[in-house]
Amino acid sequence: MPIDRSMNVLIVDDYKTMLRIIRNLLKQIEFHNVEEAVEGAEALARLRAGNFGLVISDWNMQPMTGLQLLQEVRADARLKSTPFIMITAESSAENVVAAKRAGVSNYIVKPFNAETLRDKIERVLPHG
């Protein structure tokens, strides 16, 4: 069953180049409704105000890290079931475990390609 590619996707990264790259890669895999946030607090505000089907966030951000954002999302009754993909350049097992324990839906290591992005998104989104 196909996934709904018309959903709103929020991408979060304090590095604008990366936001632009992810946005373009999402466009290539047919996700066109993409919004951006450059830090955790802004992301949280957007999530609470809007209707997003997926969050893709960098871990390494300040002042709120991606992990803290994930914890906030999971603690919010309305947002807690939103699929959340963490992207990071650091791939130690401890971090993966910490993210999993915090409720991450999937985890992508930089550098990644469009195919990996598509695969991880398809795994976390409901089909049909």
Place this chain on the structure above:
Amino acid sequence: MVDRFTGSRVEPLARHIAAIRARYPNAKPEWIADVVRIVAMSLDRKPSFRQQRLLREIAGLERTIVDAKYELAALRGYNIHASHLPTATNELDDIVAHTASATHAILENCEMLDNLAAELPTEQATGLHEATTHIYEACSFQDITGQRIAKVVGTLKTIEAKVANILATFSDSPLEPYAMDLHGSHELLNGPQRPATAMVQSEIDQLLASFD
């Protein structure tokens, strides 16, 4: 006959020897003689071989400290703390800024190509999209190199702080102790791992799957 142990200087010693004899009745007088001989040797101001060696080591240590002070003074002359390290960090910051600027230009042109693809026949448009996708993927190098360089800059700043503190400790005209500016949350990651030691995506997938 005058008792040879009644003089005021030897009386305390005599009392001690008598006490020791009372406590250790089987002690032999020559044992005490040995102790007295060793004490007498230590009092004649002639250092033993081990003492001489220790003194040489201390003198060598003193020379090393003096040399280090001269070298630190010279280091100060080179201005490593005031100029060289900050220059190196600035240059690395410039590299990040230049590569970011170049990456933005590449992305901008890629986006233009993507828009132009809409006017091309499907087969050519698909080919163009594939090419631009690979360029987008490759552009993430800038994020990775940026994080790596930020790590190096952090290390340089730590060295800079240490050098400043050493100079402040040993210099005749001390610098203000350098406050380490290690900003950032403990919850932040340490930046990209070396490819040789990092987990790859498939290993992470396996780790995540182990929770299911």
